[in-house]
Amino acid sequence: MLLFAMVFQFTADLRQPTYPVFKMAENNGTNRMIIVVTPTYKRMTRIPDMLRMANTLSHVKDIHWIVVEDGNKTVPAVKDILERTRIPYTYIAHKTAVGYPRRGWYQRTMALKLIRSNTSQILGSDHEEGVVYFGDDDNSYDIRLFTDYIRNVKTLGIWAVGLVGGTVVEAPKVVDGKVTAFNVKWNPKRRFAVDMAGFAVNLKVVLNSDAVFGTSCKRGGGAPETCLLEDMGLEREDIEPFGHEKEKDREIFVWHTKTSTPNIVQAKKNATKPVPPPETFGYFVEV
Helix, strand or coil: CHHHHHHHHHHHHHHCCCCCCCCCCCCCCCCCEEEEEEEECCCCCHHHHHHHHHHHHCCCCCEEEEEEECCCCCCHHHHHHHHHHCCCEEEEECCCCCCCCCCCHHHHHHHHHHHHHCHHHHHCCCCCCEEEEECCCCCEECHHHHHHHHHHCCCEEECCEEEECCEEEEEEEEECCEEEEEECCCCCCCCCCCCHHHEEEEHHHHHCCCCCCCCCCCCHHHCHHHHHHHHCCCCHHHEEECCCCCCCCCCCCEECCCCCCCCCCCCCCCCCCCCCCCCCCCCCCCC
16 A cells, blocks of 8 residues: 555656746735836837737736837837737827937827826726836836736835846835835935836826926936926835835846847948848848
8 A cells, every 4th residue: 555655646746747837916906907108119129029028918907008109100010919918008109209318208208198188098997096107118027016016006116126227136225114215326316216117106196297207307317217206296205115025035026128139140231232121031020
């Protein structure tokens, strides 16, 4: 009998999967709509970047994705990606206005105006609350950023971001549950020394102000994040820090993994003819 039990246990062990098993995030009881704002622009790596982000967001419930094209019109290939996610989305085009830096400021501004003028359509009939998050298309996101952090933001949520600001990690310094400073290298004295990917704002804060990303930011060394949050009337005391509870081995849920431009072999220049575009063999690539 002992031999039989040992053999049975051995064969049972063989039946166990040898690959990791991931548990889906559980619903935390709130159905706040997460409104993700993503500025985007034409580049060779844009489609794979959007695919990666779309695959992440498609696993998050109660979400509305606002994508703003830096151009005069939307791009069919991007719209196809959004359609395939089967999540509610808004895709609009706003070419960067004169005087704005080409860093998504103008596109985020247009998204804020859209949110304020179309709140009920974005929330839908099943949601009374929302949270706004500015998520770039070339970052890497853990699903728990949305399910565990963003959805629970009541006013202003802030968390760590990996590979940003010339450091391995930027994070708020938390003492007794309050943010007292920021562990950053660049201009740490900013009231909100946080990266764009490192915060989310409750929709009620957005609706109670007319703050947008201007053509420039004179405070905080020119960082748009602190200007926006200050213009929304927020203070350090409003910050809700996330992910700081453990003393060590804390997890980072969002990373600045900006896709590098691939090294494409170009045709040699000809004095009489322009260099032809790379061969794509009929496949769509934004070259």
